[in-house]
Amino acid sequence: MDITEEIELHDCPICAGAGLIEEEDHGYYVACLDCGSYTGTVGYKDEDGRKQAAERAAMLWNTGKVINSAPGE
Numbered sequence: 001m002d003i004t005e006e007i008e009l010h011d012c013p014i015c016a017g018a019g020l021i022e023e024e025d026h027g028y029y030v031a032c033l034d035c036g037s038y039t040g041t042v043g044y045k046d047e048d049g050r051k052q053a054a055e056r057a058a059m060l061w062n063t064g065k066v067i068n069s070a071p072g073e
């Protein structure tokens with residue numbers, strides 16, 4: 001079961017595009033497919049912390065705590 005499918009993501013807080021939860025080396029973050037905004041990575045240490053980390057990354061995204069890497073700001 002892919003835990004990222006259970007996590008609800010709002011639209012991008014910057015451009016209202018689609019967000020995608022990504023896993024990287026023991027952590028999760030959410031990135032926008034359209035404007036390239038992203039959250040910080042929330043790391044986890046073991047299998048138990050994994051879902052929590054994914055949920056925290058989603059929460060950062062859903063509350064608009066993203067880094068906007070788009071040029072011209």
Ligand SMILES: [Zn+2]
Nearest residue numbers: 012015032035
């Ligand atoms: Zn966006």
